[in-house]
Amino acid sequence: MKKEFVVIGLGRFGGSIVNELIELDASVMAIDKSQERVDEFAQIATQAVAADTTDESSLRSLGIRNFEHVVVAIGENIQASILTTLILKELGVQMITVKAQNDYHEKVLRKIGADHVIHPERDMGRRIANRMVSNDILDYLELSDEYSIVEIRANEKLSGATLIDLDIRAKYGVNIVAIKxxxxxxxxxxxxxxxxxxxVLIVIGSDVDIHRFEKKVLH
Known part of the structure; x- marks a missing residue:
């Protein structure tokens, strides 16, 4: 059985999610208020529909509650994003992921029951900044406000040592969960x-501990 998703909002962010989900062999209903954008995805998504998602009857008619995961990727219209999320929640959608424009938007989304709230621009900014600051950090992914997972290239200081020699968990509070x-x-x-x-060490831990590990061991 293919996993079934709905993506609401077919701007740059929502469109990229549709493309990736289709590449991963998922079933995707793509929705946007603009018929022009819907036409762009008609040959890509499993189903592409022009609809006003702030209208509860429109969402009901699409059978939205039958989908296991809905992504609200509405761009600049914060009011439409909030209202759409609220209706999805009231209709009983199992999992709702919403793109937030700012911290205030995120607070409201969490209050009304969004399961996951993402800040793509902020998160990408953090990833790029962390990679720019250190030549050893290859990638950075924020798991929460305080915890992250990073890819760190092993340098000469680490080369030849075993994990038990380094005792990283006890000394720095981070865990090496995998090695590429x-x-x-x-x-x-x-x-x-x-x-x-x-x-390439895949390291997980609090941001404070990861920075301490990087400072002490990689420099």
Missing amino acids: REDHILVSPQAIEEIRLND
Whole structure:
């Protein structure tokens, strides 16, 4: 069974989600108020519909509650985003992910029951900033306001040491959950695993601990 999603709002962000979900072999209903945007996705999405999602009857007629996950990617119209989310919640949609424009928008979305709230521009800014600041950080993904997962390239300081030698969890409060090595990934590596130069360490922890680990060990 294909997973079934709805994406509401077919701007740059919503459109990219539709494309990626289709690439991942999911079933996607794409919705936008603009018929022109809907026409763009008619040959891409499983189904593309022009509808006003602030109208409860429109959403009901589309059988929206039958989809397991709805993404509200409405762009500049915060009022439409909030009202759409509220209607989806009242209709009993299982999982609702919403794009927030700012912190105030996020607070309101969480108050009315959005399951996940994302700030794509802010989050991308943080990823880019972290990569710019350190040559060793290859990628950065925020898990919450305080916790992240990062990809860190092993340098000469780490090369040749085992995980038990480094005792990273006890010293820095972070965990190495996987190691990318050439063309394969070691998931939950053993304590005796020896780190090699240019291994990519997948590290998870609080932002404070990750920065402390990077400062002490990588510089």
